[in-house]
Amino acid sequence: EAAVTQSPRNKVTVTGGNVTLSCRQTxxxxxxxxxxxxxxxxxxxxxxxxxxxNLQIGDVPDGYKATRTTQEDFFLxxxxxxxxxxSLYFCASSxxxxxxxxxxxxxxxxxxxx
Amino acid sequence: xxxVQQSPESLSVPEGGMASLNCTSSDRxxxxxxxxxxxxxxxxxxxxxxxxxxxxxxxxxxAHLNKASLHVSLHIRDSxxxxxxxxxxxxxxxxxxxxxxxxxxxxxxxx
Numbered sequence: 001e002a003a004v005t006q007s008p009r010n011k012v013t014v015t016g017g018n019v020t021l022s023c024r025q026t027x028x029x030x031x032x033x034x035x036x037x038x039x040x041x042x043x044x045x046x047x048x049x050x051x052x053x054n055l056q057i058g059d060v061p062d063g064y065k066a067t068r069t070t071q072e073d074f075f076l077x078x079x080x081x082x083x084x085x086x087s088l089y090f091c092a093s094s095x096x097x098x099x100x101x102x103x104x105x106x107x108x109x110x111x112x113x114x
Numbered sequence: 115x116x117x118v119q120q121s122p123e124s125l126s127v128p129e130g131g132m133a134s135l136n137c138t139s140s141d142r143x144x145x146x147x148x149x150x151x152x153x154x155x156x157x158x159x160x161x162x163x164x165x166x167x168x169x170x171x172x173x174x175x176x177a178h179l180n181k182a183s184l185h186v187s188l189h190i191r192d193s194x195x196x197x198x199x200x201x202x203x204x205x206x207x208x209x210x211x212x213x214x215x216x217x218x219x220x221x222x223x224x225x
Contacts, residue, residue, distance in 0.1 A: 004157075042217040043158070043202065090157050100146050100165070101206070101213070105157030 006106035021076040023091030032074040036087040081113045120216035133190040137203030147186040150202040
């Protein structure tokens with residue numbers, strides 16, 4: 001089973017603070033994704049990448065940056081955190097996109113912006 | 115409007131009973147439907163996908179797709195308390211093969 005590890009599991013910051021969420025996958029998957037999960041909105045795609053150095057914009061990118069440093073590592077950056085970014089964040093990976101892609105998710109990071 | 119709509123929002127069934135979850139796409143240009151399950155405190159985990167008309171069975175889980183009505187359902191036979199979770203339907207749609215998520219159905223299986 002594909003392994004996706006996120007850190008930290010919980011994070012509390014203040015409005016205007018800087019936050020970096022980390023994700024590592026160990027299955028040599030090409031695609032990696034950052035989602036946020038909010039009640040009433042389901043899963044919303046923030047950014048994704050199909051390889052080291054590549055970045056694609058998702059559906060809700062405002063206020064977020066992302067960077068894919070290696071095949072394994074994908075980071076989500078909040079440079080001026082706002083309370084509206086309080087959410088549960090998931091990283092996921094997949095071997096392909098489209099067709100019959102299957103996503104493997106991490107356990108999530110719960111972020112609170114006070 | 116949500117392109118992938120799930121119903122009901124929540125569902126409660128007794129242990130050993132049948133749970134039936136529904137999902138409809140408003141985009142006729144779909145390729146696959148996926149069902150994911152998310153237990154509390156964890157990330158979603160893929161259950162099964164379906165793209166052909168008819169039934170697909172995996173253990174206690176059966177997915178049924180009707181392409182004409184763009185409707186897919188998931189039936190869980192002999193439901194167990196461990197099946198209590200949030201179930202997402204997701205459809206791969208469009209020429210760019212984008213994955214579109216429903217809002218989920220919360221299932222509670224009562225012992």
